[in-house]
Amino acid sequence: MxxxxxxxxxxxxxxxxxxxxxxxxxxxxxxxxxxxxxxxxxxxxxxxxxxxxxxxxxxxxxxxxxxxxxxxxxxxxxxxxxxxxxxxxxxxxxxxxxxxxxxxxxxxxxxxxxxxxxxxxxxxxxxxxxxxxxxxxxxxxxxxxxxxxxxxxxxxxxxxxxxxxxxxxxxxxxLAASAERLHQGFSRVYERHLLNALKRKVGPRLARGELPLALDQRALARIDSLRGYDDAVTAPLHGFRDAADYYQRASxxxxxxxxxxxxxxxxxxxxxxxxxxxxxxxxxxxxxxxxxxxxxxxxxxxxxxxxxxxxxxxxxxxxxxxxxxxxxxxxxxxxxxxxxxxxxx
Incomplete structure (x- = not known):
């Protein structure tokens, strides 16, 4: 070892x-x-x-x-x-x-x-x-x-x-432990920064109908955690059942x-x-x-x-x-x- x-x-x-x-x-x-x-x-x-x-x-x-x-x-x-x-x-x-x-x-x-x-x-x-x-x-x-x-x-x-x-x-x-940690205390500052960057990128593509997601702009705006984003965007876009499946397979x-x-x-x-x-x-x-x-x-x-x-x-x-x-x-x-x-x- x-x-x-x-x-x-x-x-x-x-x-x-x-x-x-x-x-x-x-x-x-x-x-x-x-x-x-x-x-x-x-x-x-x-x-x-x-x-x-x-x-x-x-x-x-x-x-x-x-x-x-x-x-x-x-x-x-x-x-x-x-x-x-x-x-x-x-x-x-x-x-x-x-x-x-x-x-x-x-x-x-x-x-x-x-x-x-x-x-x-x-x-x-x-x-x-x-x-x-x-x-x-x-x-x-x-x-x-x-x-x-x-x-x-x-x-x-x-x-x-x-x-x-x-x-x-x-x-x-x-990845699961990281998503949990980023949703706690001052670390939420980093989570919000990353979330905002991700939303700025995916939002226009959603508006143009380019992404096969059951999500609209209002639902995107309501997402308040990286785990929520991974559940709604990352997992369905890339063939995972949900965020938990993504975290387990990608970690x-x-x-x-x-x-x-x-x-x-x-x-x-x-x-x-x-x-x-x-x-x-x-x-x-x-x-x-x-x-x-x-x-x-x-x-x-x-x-x-x-x-x-x-x-x-x-x-x-x-x-x-x-x-x-x-x-x-x-x-x-x-x-x-x-x-x-x-x-x-």
Whole structure:
């Protein structure tokens, strides 16, 4: 069984509150990051948008960092900018996949995305394997994207994906428990924010009659919880009986003991999106899993005082992880070319 480890994250004095940590990233200046957009066509006729960080490494064998965002996240999410910039600065080819409808335009089909929807990520990984067959590839998922990625990794086994490893950050691995926690206390602030974003997206599609739902605008407006939304929208759109069925089938936590691919899980025990002691209620992780739990950090927060300023510990932790992987697969590029590639980025 994999053992839990204490991560080396220490919050600044006076900034250890879970809610402060969760909200701080939104208050800091956003990193400027150039990108190139790509529309990736999917087998069912829909599409996802990819954001490739520019400029890309010149060498075709440069390692690839693939990022999956959280619920209603995007390239503009603070954590996405930090993680993608970190990978770029280390000479990696960095790309973010927007879940359906989370990019610059609505998706085509009468459906959306959800926490257990692994098919699009699997298709993208196949495309990356075709384009860059010799490149080392590491994928990371944040929040909803983390649950999705862990589920995909567990389902596909150690050799089922062209991935060297996975990184799971602040993932709600027990979706039912997460929905319950978000409906309590101050966490309802986050729930309302997410609900409003979801309603803004689905409302116009309902009005245009694009979605096969027994729901009108008034009923949508009355929904006051994520569980209610999942009952009325997520479950019927994606073939689940109800929210309970969706939560049970889509939660990746139940698969922790089946993971064969090297996987790092980063989690804060005070995450206001999840109950404390989350991993006490889940199966023991497999040997391939490294679980690092911090006492503080909030939800995708982990803000620390580093180099005389507030900065994201997640970026520093990612840099260390990617460096370890690059050292293991350092045949991808001669050292002189690697230095040149990094200086150009």
């Amino acid at each position: 994999s053992e839990w480890q204490s991560a080396d994250f220490t919050p600044p004095r006076g900034l250890s509150s879970a809610h402060v940590q969760t909200l701080l990233p939104r208050l800091l200046p956003r990193i400027r990051l150039a990108r190139e957009m790509e529309i990736l066509e999917l087998p069912d006729g829909d599409f996802v948008e990819l954001s490739w960080i520019a400029p890309a490494p010149r060498h075709v064998h440069a390692p690839i960092f693939l990022l999956f965002h959280g619920l209603e996240g995007s390239f503009d999410s603070p954590y996405a900018r930090w993680l993608l910039a970190t990978a770029r600065d280390m000479g990696w080819r960095a790309v973010l996949m927007h879940f359906r409808g989370c990019g610059s335009r609505p998706n085509r089909l009468p459906r959306a995305y959800h926490s257990g929807d692994t098919a699009d990520a699997y298709w993208l990984m196949g495309e990356l394997s075709h384009r860059y067959p010799q490149a080392l590839k590491i994928a990371a998922g944040v929040s909803l994207g983390g649950n999705m990625l862990l589920k995909l990794v567990a389902e596909q086994g150690g050799a089922g994906l062209d991935l060297a490893g996975a990184i799971i950050i602040s993932a709600p691995l027990d 990746a936590g139940r698969l922790l003991g089946e993971v064969e691919l090297p996987t790092l899980i980063l989690h804060a025990d005070d995450d206001p999106f999840m109950p404390a002691g989350l991993f006490n209620r889940l199966p023991a992780p497999a040997d391939a899993v490294r679980l690092e739990v911090t006492r503080h950090g909030g939800h995708v927060g982990f803000m620390e005082w580093h180099n005389r300023r507030l900065s994201p510990w997640l970026a520093r932790r990612l840099a260390r992880e990617l460096a370890d992987w690059a050292n293991l697969g350092n045949a991808w590029l001669p050292s002189a070319d690697r230095r040149l590639s990094r200086s150009d980025n």
